[in-house]
Amino acid sequence: MGQTLQAFAGFLVNYDLLATWGWRLWAGLQITLEVVALSCAIGFVLAYPICLARMSRNLVLSNLALAYITFFRGTPLLCQLYLFYYGAGEVRPFLTDIGLWWFFREAFYCCILAFSLNTAAYQAEIMRGALASVARGQTEAARSLGLSPYRTARHVIWPQAFLVALRPFGNELIGMIKASALAAIVTLLDLFGQTRFVFARTFDFSIYLYCALIYLAMTEGIRRLWNWMERGLSKHLVRGTRGGALAAGRAGPVPSTDAALEGGAVPTMSRVR
Amino acid sequence: MTWYSLLFGADGWGSLLLAGTVTTVLLAVITVPFGFGGGLLLAVLKLAPSRPLRILCDAYTTFFRGIPDLLALFIVYFGMQALVDKLGHLLGLEARLELNAFAAGVIALSVVVAAYSSEVWIASLNAIPSGQGEAARALGLDRKQVFFLVTLPQLGRVALPGLGNIWAVLMKDTSLISTLAVTDLLRAASEASKATTRPLVFYSAAAGLYLVFSIASNIFQGYLERRANRGYA
Numbered sequence: 434m435g436q437t438l439q440a441f442a443g444f445l446v447n448y449d450l451l452a453t454w455g456w457r458l459w460a461g462l463q464i465t466l467e468v469v470a471l472s473c474a475i476g477f478v479l480a481y482p483i484c485l486a487r488m489s490r491n492l493v494l495s496n497l498a499l500a501y502i503t504f505f506r507g508t509p510l511l512c513q514l515y516l517f518y519y520g521a522g523e524v525r526p527f528l529t530d531i532g533l534w535w536f537f538r539e540a541f542y543c544c545i546l547a548f549s550l551n552t553a554a555y556q557a558e559i560m561r562g563a564l565a566s567v568a569r570g571q572t573e574a575a576r577s578l579g580l581s582p583y584r585t586a587r588h589v590i591w592p593q594a595f596l597v598a599l600r601p602f603g604n605e606l607i608g609m610i611k612a613s614a615l616a617a618i619v620t621l622l623d624l625f626g627q628t629r630f631v632f633a634r635t636f637d638f639s640i641y642l643y644c645a646l647i648y649l650a651m652t653e654g655i656r657r658l659w660n661w662m663e664r665g666l667s668k669h670l671v672r673g674t675r676g677g678a679l680a681a682g683r684a685g686p687v688p689s690t691d692a693a694l695e696g697g698a699v700p701t702m703s704r705v706r
Numbered sequence: 707m708t709w710y711s712l713l714f715g716a717d718g719w720g721s722l723l724l725a726g727t728v729t730t731v732l733l734a735v736i737t738v739p740f741g742f743g744g745g746l747l748l749a750v751l752k753l754a755p756s757r758p759l760r761i762l763c764d765a766y767t768t769f770f771r772g773i774p775d776l777l778a779l780f781i782v783y784f785g786m787q788a789l790v791d792k793l794g795h796l797l798g799l800e801a802r803l804e805l806n807a808f809a810a811g812v813i814a815l816s817v818v819v820a821a822y823s824s825e826v827w828i829a830s831l832n833a834i835p836s837g838q839g840e841a842a843r844a845l846g847l848d849r850k851q852v853f854f855l856v857t858l859p860q861l862g863r864v865a866l867p868g869l870g871n872i873w874a875v876l877m878k879d880t881s882l883i884s885t886l887a888v889t890d891l892l893r894a895a896s897e898a899s900k901a902t903t904r905p906l907v908f909y910s911a912a913a914g915l916y917l918v919f920s921i922a923s924n925i926f927q928g929y930l931e932r933r934a935n936r937g938y939a
Contacts (some may be wrong), residue, residue, distance in 0.1 A: 507920035508913040509881035512892055516913060519905035614774035618885055625777060638788055641781050649772040 726894025741819025
């Protein structure tokens with residue numbers, strides 16, 4: 434009995450494989466987390482000006498932002514990554530001259546650059562949708578009460594837009610975790626890169642499954658965390674009895690950014706998930 | 707060489723890129739019936755009363771939506787290759803059976819797209835008022851007829867925006883197949899840039915072509931949605 438159980442456990446978890454190579458997965462996970470955290474943060478900072486440019490009445494600005502968003506959302510991230518990583522090699526003398534070669538030489542920095550610019554385009558559209566979902570009368574009312582434009586944004590618009598943007602931001606974070614696996618293609622030893630390395634040495638297919646479980650734990654964890662946050666933050670929107678928000682479920686009482694942008698110039702293409 | 711002669715010159719790489727483009731489009735188009743069809747099947751099973759089936763389908767969706775698409779493609783691709791090897795071994799074949807890379811790519815993409823689209827199908831199935839099915843049952847249609855004659859025809863209109871999103875993702879995901887052994891648009895660009903050491907030219911050209919597809923599909927999707935919604939306010 435004990436032996437059968439042990440054999441079964443051995444079938445589920447290959448201790449030897451993990452004991453020998455587990456540290457590589459751990460090292461890779463750290464790189465993945467670094468890449469995702471940095472790109473999402475930089476992307477967030479870049480996204481706000483892009484979103485403002487997109488909504489601006491200045492046609493040049495708004496069309497430039499539209500071109501940026503269309504390019505980064507309309508082409509594969511892998512293609513963008515190649516463009517930066519391999520493209521930089523072609524203009525190496527120029528990059529050396531302006532003292533930027535050290536940056537483009539590293540796969541790590543190229544990944545951060547490509548991922549940040551890419552997620553900035555998605556996040557800008559999320560912000561635009563969220564801001565558009567706040568009724569115009571809110572701005573007008575706040576302004577007529579004498580609030581300055583900044584205070585209107587800070588105390589009236591942003592808090593309402595934030596709630597709408599929360600779920601799409603969570604989806605974008607999950608999307609970036611998944612997209613970060615592309616870094617392995619340009620030689621970065623992130624979680625997926627290390628997994629490929631171990632597979633090349635051992636030809637043990639189960640290493641891919643362990644890798645999948647780690648990704649799954651991250652994405653599923655974030656999804657649950659976001660559900661919990663949204664429930665907590667949207668309590669005031671639910672009329673009726675206790676547990677209303679729970680009953681309302683995933684769709685919840687929060688309007689979606691897609692709905693807010695309906696009829697806009699660009700059909701929204703939020704990352705699936 | 708100028709970028710123009712690199713792409714369109716007599717011994718330029720335009721024809722390779724064009725062939726890659728055709729492969730990319732074929733990959734995406736052939737995946738659609740399997741991926742979307744599989745997604746619909748998953749959705750119907752998830753809404754079915756059978757609990758084990760529902761749990762199994764939910765696990766499938768959660769797994770393939772929760773891991774990187776690239777990893778999913780690798781798992782399906784190498785997993786299938788391992789299966790085929792085992793099969794060849796069992797049959798006592800001497801030669802190693804090679805999976806056709808294109809077919810394997812289509813299967814791998816379909817597996818992922820089915821997981822994504824099942825959520826869209828579920829939302830659409832739920833969006834169709836239950837009165838429709840009840841009315842059809844009252845008129846004497848059996849459950850199969852209700853599904854194929856009443857629910858399914860109405861489903862397309864509701865599912866279109868969501869499926870359009872997934873189509874956009876699918877088109878970009880085909881580029882991941884270039885890391886396996888299929889010469890799609892991105893791999894064609896890679897080969898051309900390795901041979902000429904002009905990656906900027908070829909990756910820009912590839913990006914431009916992808917952009918053309920995504921803009922064209924957006925326009926086409928808008929047309930389809932307008933068409934599907936005619937007669938609705």
